[in-house]
Amino acid sequence: MIRIGMLTSGGDCQALNAAMRGVAKTLFNSKEEVEIYGFLNGYQGLIHGRFRLLTYGDFSGILTKGGTFLGSSRTPFKTIEVIEEDGIDKVAAMKQTYYKLQLDCLVILGGNGTHKTANLLSEQGLNVVTLPKTIDNDLWGTDMTFGFQSAVDIATDCIDMIHTTAASHGRIFIVEIMGHKVGWLPRTSS
Secondary structure, three states, rough: EEEEEEEOOOOOOHHHHHHHHHHHHHOOOOOOEEEEEOOOOOHHHHHHHOEEEOOOOHOOOOOOOOOOOOOOOOOOOOOOOOOOOEEEEEOHHHHHHHHHHHOOOEEEEHHHHHHHHHHHHHHHHOEEEEEOOOOOOOOOOOOOOOOHHHHHHHHHHHHHHHHHHHHHHOOOOOOOOHHHHHHHOHHHHH
């Protein structure tokens, strides 16, 4: 029996459900017996033990749906090792949930902050596989993340539509596009 934990963290993007579906269907179609536990609302689910056992059917009909059916939240890396006022040690709690469920691996989908926490968990001895989804395309070692491509597609469509409106009214519009500390998204969309 292989036991996998899965979570999405940080902002959502178009292809999260499709990426989780690809991982899950591959696991379910393997020769091994598999249990996949979905942690609700990202690292918060792993910290507080909020999860559900996912079935093959949970991954049907989600291929074209945006967002993430598991939910997401932001758990900033800079506070991950800070003990909360309620006494919760987030790193210890995540490890406890991992070992309680006897997981063989955590599959984590997220951006750069999510990957920093995933790396910390890996350094703590947990088996972790990550899928980079940052729309900023700013993770070292990746050529293009799936979140980046979906953001480029949406930004390009919006710019194309607003261009015709600007031309119809003889105006110039300024469009601001996300990009965090890098300019890949604005450069690719323009």
